[in-house]
Amino acid sequence: MAEAITPEELKALIDQTYKVENEYKALRGDYANLLDTIEQVVEFLPNAIWILEADGEVFLQNSIAKGLSTLVPMLQHENDDYEVSFLERSYLIKSNQYKEKYLFSATDITEQKRKENLATMGQMAAHLSHEIRNPIGAISLMTSTLKKRVIEENRPMVDEIQKSVFRIERIIKATLLFSKGIKANIQAMRWSEVDEALKKAMEYYSHSKDITFKLPEHQFILSGDTDLLGMMFSNFIFNAIDAIELDDEESGDIEMLYDHDDHFHIFRVYDSGVPIENKKQLFEAFKSSKVKGNGLGLVLSQQIAQAHGGDVTLVEGERKGFKITLLKEHG
Numbered sequence: 132m133a134e135a136i137t138p139e140e141l142k143a144l145i146d147q148t149y150k151v152e153n154e155y156k157a158l159r160g161d162y163a164n165l166l167d168t169i170e171q172v173v174e175f176l177p178n179a180i181w182i183l184e185a186d187g188e189v190f191l192q193n194s195i196a197k198g199l200s201t202l203v204p205m206l207q208h209e210n211d212d213y214e215v216s217f218l219e220r221s222y223l224i225k226s227n228q229y230k231e232k233y234l235f236s237a238t239d240i241t242e243q244k245r246k247e248n249l250a251t252m253g254q255m256a257a258h259l260s261h262e263i264r265n266p267i268g269a270i271s272l273m274t275s276t277l278k279k280r281v282i283e284e285n286r287p288m289v290d291e292i293q294k295s296v297f298r299i300e301r302i303i304k305a306t307l308l309f310s311k312g313i314k315a316n317i318q319a320m321r322w323s324e325v326d327e328a329l330k331k332a333m334e335y336y337s338h339s340k341d342i343t344f345k346l347p348e349h350q351f352i353l354s355g356d357t358d359l360l361g362m363m364f365s366n367f368i369f370n371a372i373d374a375i376e377l378d379d380e381e382s383g384d385i386e387m388l389y390d391h392d393d394h395f396h397i398f399r400v401y402d403s404g405v406p407i408e409n410k411k412q413l414f415e416a417f418k419s420s421k422v423k424g425n426g427l428g429l430v431l432s433q434q435i436a437q438a439h440g441g442d443v444t445l446v447e448g449e450r451k452g453f454k455i456t457l458l459k460e461h462g
Contacts, residue, residue, distance in 0.1 A: 179222075179237040181206070190232060199237060206235050214240070260306040267303065271296045297335040304362070305427045313431070315356040315438040322351050322389075328361035329368065336365075338372045341382040347389035353396060354460060355439050363435040366428040367400040367453055374404025374451075394459055395441060401452035410445060 136144075173180045179196040181203065183189060189203070202217050208226045215222045215237070221244050222237040274296060278289045326346060333344070353360070368385060375383030383403045390397040407413070414433050432455075433443040440458025 176236075178239070181233075181235045181237075183233045183235065185231050185233070196237070202237065206237075208233055254310065260303040260310075263299070264303055267296060267299050271300065291337070294335050294337050297332075301362075302427075305431055308362075308431055309427050313359065313434045313438045315359055315435070317354055317356060317439070320353050320355065320357055322347060322349075322353060324357055325353065325360050325364060328357065329364050332361065332365040333368060336369055336372060338376055340375055340380075342372060342375055343382070343384045344368075345384070345386040347387060347398075349389070351389070351391070351396070353457065355457060356435075359435045359438070360457075363432045363455070364398075364400075366432045367455070370428060371400060371402030371404060371452075374402050374407075377405045378403070391459070396457040396459060398455040398457075399446060399452055400455070401446070401450045404451070406451060407445070413445060414443075 173182075173191060174193045176193065177195075179199050179202075180191075180193045181189060181196050182191040183203075183206075187203075199217070199222075202215070202222070205215055205217065206224065206226070207213075208228060212223055212225050215224055220239060220241045223240045225236045225238075227234045271293075274289060274292050278286065278293070281289050329346070364387070368387075371385045375385070380403070385400070385402045388399045388401070390399075413429055415430070429443070436443045436455055436457060441456035443456075444454045446452045446454050
């Protein structure tokens with residue numbers, strides 16, 4: 132016959148049970164706090180984090196990873212880092228294994244790759260521009276000589292050659308400026324100096340339609356680099372010409388308006404040509420929706436404006452165009 136448990140022994144057993152239960156509750160609380168801490172750390176990380184079970188089920192992930200949930204089937208456990216392209220973005224994948232779980236991180240490297248590609252393209256374009264520069268210079272010189280000797284009926288052909296050479300020279304200059312970076316030689320000048328350079332450039336730019344040009348007529352003083360500002364303003368005029376050439380109308384209008392406030396010269400360039408496409412890519416290098424474009428005109432124009440303490444923005448509204456600001460006085 133088993134011995135009866137004394138009241139003291141029963142009380143001790145109950146106390147021990149409560150103690151074990153309290154220790155279990157404390158242990159569960161510590162585990163919950165630890166899990167919450169891990170989740171907070173994972174959430175704090177700037178890249179997508181997944182912890183997967185051996186069967187591929189998600190054990191833990193942060194909000195960035197949740198937004199890329201359809202990327203999970205593309206994850207593979209490999210020894211080396213690898214890249215994955217997903218929804219027009221590029222991601223660097225790192226992986227590791229701990230016991231029965233797989234750890235993955237995905238870092239968005241789209242911008243980094245874009246900059247690397249731009250640098251590579253800029254270097255290649257600059258090299259080609261250097262190679263082309265000498266023969267184009269020789270062609271330009273010979274064309275000028277030929278124009279003095281050619282019979283009158285052949286002069287239009289020489290004019291077209293000169294216009295084509297002018298276009299190539301502008302592309303070369305723009306490419307070299309982009310590869311080297313914009314450095315403005317700031318000095319006081321009259322608007323008439325920029326206006327003269329702009330009108331001279333317009334004479335070399337071919338167009339088949341009847342286009343009405345309206346430029347600022349009153350005079351004012353600018354602080355800037357004459358060559359750079361001439362290139363910037365001519366870029367906007369040439370873009371406007373190209374837009375009108377693509378339009379169904381037989382004629383078009385280009386208007387440049389001038390205003391100012393206490394700190395800035397303000398220009399607005401409007402045209403009646405086709406609407407602007409791919410507005411998000413307007414100021415991205417080597418991306419152009421035009422057949423004639425090399426994708427550097429607007430990028431350089433914005434950089435030139437910024438080198439003069441201003442900026443270039445797209446005008447949204449009834450009229451299609453751009454707003455250019457230039458700082459009045461440079462410290």
